[in-house]
Amino acid sequence: MSGVTPELQHRVEQWYYREARLLDGRQYETWLALCDPTIRYIVPARGNPLVDNKQQGTEAMISVERELEGVDSDRLPIRDETLPHLMMRMQRAYKPNSWSENPPARTRRIVGNVEIVEATEAQLSVLSNFHLHYARPGSATFFYAGQRRDVLHTRDDHGDYRILRREVVLDMSEIEFPTVGIFF
Amino acid sequence: MALRARDIVNHDATLIGRKAWTDPHIYELEKRGIFAKSWLFLAHESQLPNPGDFVQAYMCETPVIVVRGADREIHANINSCTHRGLPVCRADHGNATKFVCPYHNWTYSVEGELLAIPQEKHLQSKADKGPLGLKPVPRVESWNGMYFGSFDPEIEPLDAYLGDQRWYLDAFFQRFPSGVEFVGSPQRWIINANWKLPVENQIGDVNHGPFLHSAVIPPEANREVFELGRSAVTIPGHGATFRLMPEGTPVEHVAWGFEGMSALLAPEIHDYLREIHAHAEERVGPIRARMKGLTYGVFPNLSFLWSNTAFKVSHPRGPGRVEYWCWSVVPADAPDEFKKILRGNHTTLFGPGGIIEQEDSEAWSQQYVGSRIDFADDRPYYYGLGLGEEKFHPDLPGLVSVTANEFYARHFFLRWRDALEKVED
Ligand code: FES
Numbered sequence: 280m281s282g283v284t285p286e287l288q289h290r291v292e293q294w295y296y297r298e299a300r301l302l303d304g305r306q307y308e309t310w311l312a313l314c315d316p317t318i319r320y321i322v323p324a325r326g327n328p329l330v331d332n333k334q335q336g337t338e339a340m341i342s343v344e345r346e347l348e349g350v351d352s353d354r355l356p357i358r359d360e361t362l363p364h365l366m367m368r369m370q371r372a373y374k375p376n377s378w379s380e381n382p383p384a385r386t387r388r389i390v391g392n393v394e395i396v397e398a399t400e401a402q403l404s405v406l407s408n409f410h411l412h413y414a415r416p417g418s419a420t421f422f423y424a425g426q427r428r429d430v431l432h433t434r435d436d437h438g439d440y441r442i443l444r445r446e447v448v449l450d451m452s453e454i455e456f457p458t459v460g461i462f463f
Numbered sequence: 464m465a466l467r468a469r470d471i472v473n474h475d476a477t478l479i480g481r482k483a484w485t486d487p488h489i490y491e492l493e494k495r496g497i498f499a500k501s502w503l504f505l506a507h508e509s510q511l512p513n514p515g516d517f518v519q520a521y522m523c524e525t526p527v528i529v530v531r532g533a534d535r536e537i538h539a540n541i542n543s544c545t546h547r548g549l550p551v552c553r554a555d556h557g558n559a560t561k562f563v564c565p566y567h568n569w570t571y572s573v574e575g576e577l578l579a580i581p582q583e584k585h586l587q588s589k590a591d592k593g594p595l596g597l598k599p600v601p602r603v604e605s606w607n608g609m610y611f612g613s614f615d616p617e618i619e620p621l622d623a624y625l626g627d628q629r630w631y632l633d634a635f636f637q638r639f640p641s642g643v644e645f646v647g648s649p650q651r652w653i654i655n656a657n658w659k660l661p662v663e664n665q666i667g668d669v670n671h672g673p674f675l676h677s678a679v680i681p682p683e684a685n686r687e688v689f690e691l692g693r694s695a696v697t698i699p700g701h702g703a704t705f706r707l708m709p710e711g712t713p714v715e716h717v718a719w720g721f722e723g724m725s726a727l728l729a730p731e732i733h734d735y736l737r738e739i740h741a742h743a744e745e746r747v748g749p750i751r752a753r754m755k756g757l758t759y760g761v762f763p764n765l766s767f768l769w770s771n772t773a774f775k776v777s778h779p780r781g782p783g784r785v786e787y788w789c790w791s792v793v794p795a796d797a798p799d800e801f802k803k804i805l806r807g808n809h810t811t812l813f814g815p816g817g818i819i820e821q822e823d824s825e826a827w828s829q830q831y832v833g834s835r836i837d838f839a840d841d842r843p844y845y846y847g848l849g850l851g852e853e854k855f856h857p858d859l860p861g862l863v864s865v866t867a868n869e870f871y872a873r874h875f876f877l878r879w880r881d882a883l884e885k886v887e888d
């Protein structure tokens with residue numbers, strides 16, 4: 280995308296690395312400060328609709344979009360959340376009786392393919408991919424892969440980015456995770 | 464010697480052996496004694512408005528295509544080609560004019576008849592296609608738009624099977640002037656647990672809420688369950704739990720609580736909900752208008768989480784694995800924008816992304832781990848809480864008690880034991 284300078288690309292990437300470090304370091308409260316008060320946090324479901332024969336021979340026939348059951352569809356997304364929901368998740372994480380994550384899960388994520396697809400004075404639209412390792416002591420280890428489709432405020436009062444919207448496209452066939460309720 | 468059901472469940476089902484959840488032989492008996500002989504939930508009519516509309520379902524481990532035929536009737540056929548057994552439909556849902564098997568393109572009508580064998584063009588003899596259609600589920604019946612199938616041609620009618628459980632289900636279904644609608648595809652969540660534990664959780668075990676979920680459920684909500692919560696068993700194996708709000712309770716307190724979190728955060732829909740509940744008495748009568756639902760179960764594996772408006776089916780995948788399907792349910796006549804808010808009442812707290820159910824899924828997995836350990840078979844699980852405290856009630860069908868009484872689970876396991884004994888060698 281034109282208008283994306285190497286400096287901007289660098290700044291955005293560094294911001295994502297810091298975000299990943301906060302999440303893997305379980306600093307959810309600090310992370311939550313990176314979310315805009317009007318944040319929309321979405322995880323679409325991933326369906327297997329019947330192929331449309333009329334789209335044969337085109338990219339549209341097998342597009343990822345037609346598999347997504349997101350917030351604008353009349354189907355059933357996995358998560359459709361706002362700041363109060365995320366706060367509730369954060370508060371839960373800091374209680375000893377959040378049993379499934381006591382002891383807490385160990386996560387490590389690699390964020391890459393950071394692509395700024397739209398940049399205006401006020402907002403950035405950024406795509407990024409992630410691989411996320413999630414190990415739950417006494418239980419098992421899981422691997423999540425997906426894409427994040429973010430809209431970021433270009434800066435808050437401290438010159439930082441804020442997440443306005445995050446849509447997490449997970450690449451699973453069945454949901455074989457103990458939870459899809461984590462912060463991606 | 465193979466384990467017998469009566470070695471696992473004692474005479475009054477106050478003790479249940481750990482092998483109930485783990486033994487492969489018992490699992491085979493469950494298939495023959497329960498899943499082959501019960502009514503199993505398939506789909507809701509709102510998922511299949513037009514001819515050719517289909518959704519996938521399972522009856523235990525058997526894949527089934529549920530379709531609205533050209534005759535506008537609902538048909539259910541096993542999704543397995545009569546030639547070599549491949550599934551003839553690989554999509555979750557859609558609208559089809561026929562099903563074509565990928566391997567050799569045998570072609571079936573949506574109702575399941577075999578229409579064409581392409582190889583026959585090159586052969587002199589023709590097969591009799593009559594008996595070669597997809598295997599139909601022998602019995603399909605519906606109640607309130609809910610379609611069920613059974614592999615048992617002799618099974619009692621669905622109405623009788625549900626019995627007075629219908630009275631409790633109608634407290635929800637009839638509350639909405641135009642009934643309800645299932646939203647989208649079910650969430651399909653695979654959990655390393657035995658199928659019966661999610662089931663037991665929903666038939667009546669709301670009492671784990673204040674304990675397992677204490678990080679999330681506020682104390683006032685728990686108090687309401689302790690003080691006003693009731694558990695009812697009409698036919699053993701079914702169950703219903705709800706809060707019976709006192710007479711004169713403002714409609715707001717019946718219409719939503721903490722559990723309706725997405726609705727709570729969306730003041731624009733409050734008038735709509737208030738209106739429904741203000742007229743509930745005309746539709747469901749005075750007692751049921753005061754019911755504020757919690758969880759229900761229909762034998763063997765259908766659950767209804769009224770508090771978060773979701774239906775669920777616990778599909779077994781062997782003793783230690785379950786595919787837990789959950790559908791969000793909304794009032795059919797709600798404006799589209801309201802439906803989008805109301806579906807969040809389910810997804811925020813329950814299902815694979817739910818803040819609450821992430822605790823349950825881990826509890827269910829750990830129960831399977833605990834049931835599989837060695838050297839503890841002489842410590843069956845204690846199911847005796849509240850034994851005999853359930854009573855008939857003047858206004859509510861079935862046996863009724865406080866939610867801490869585990870009679871719903873004892874009844875389930877007595878039915879389970881009897882069903883297994885019928886098919887033991
Ligand atoms: S297996 Fe279906 S056509 Fe051969």
Ligand SMILES: [Fe+2]
Pocket residue numbers: 664671672675676819820823
């Ligand atoms: Fe629970």
